[in-house]
């Protein structure tokens with residue numbers, strides 16, 4: 002009986018460790034605000050450079066990394082599925098180097114209207 006209890010405790014402990022590391026691995030690297038500031042806001046933003054085809058390889062890589070976090074970040078408002086769909090469209094256009102599609106997919110107002118909290 003004692004042995005069973007001990008095994009149980011060990012199992013719970015191992016689960017806690019596993020869950021802990023999983024959460025750390027899953028937590029997005031950048032918050033939405035950070036992604037907006039680094040990738041979308043202002044003149045000459047990363048998103049504009051990628052759309053215009055003037056981004057360097059590093060800038061493209063950073064933009065792609067920001068989008069991974071954006072996809073993983075919980076939408077402040079609206080359906081998470083809709084959020085993921087919007088981010089996926091941006092990711093696809095950026096990956097294809099399709100500037101027109103990127104400008105259309107990264108529609109600031111459409112996304113803010115649907116998903117930005119008050």
Ligand code: HEC
Pocket residue numbers: 033034037038041042043048076077087088106107108109110112113116117118
């Ligand atoms: C895929 C959805 C999406 C797109 C596309 C998007 N945004 Fe955002 N943006 C958000 C959300 C959601 C917030 C609110 C974040 C929060 O409050 O945590 C936000 C917040 C912001 C903020 C405020 C950041 C802060 O520090 O409070 C700025 C500035 C901004 N966006 C600029 C832009 C610009 C410019 C574009 C277009 C070029 C754009 N965004 C496109 C989702 C998006």
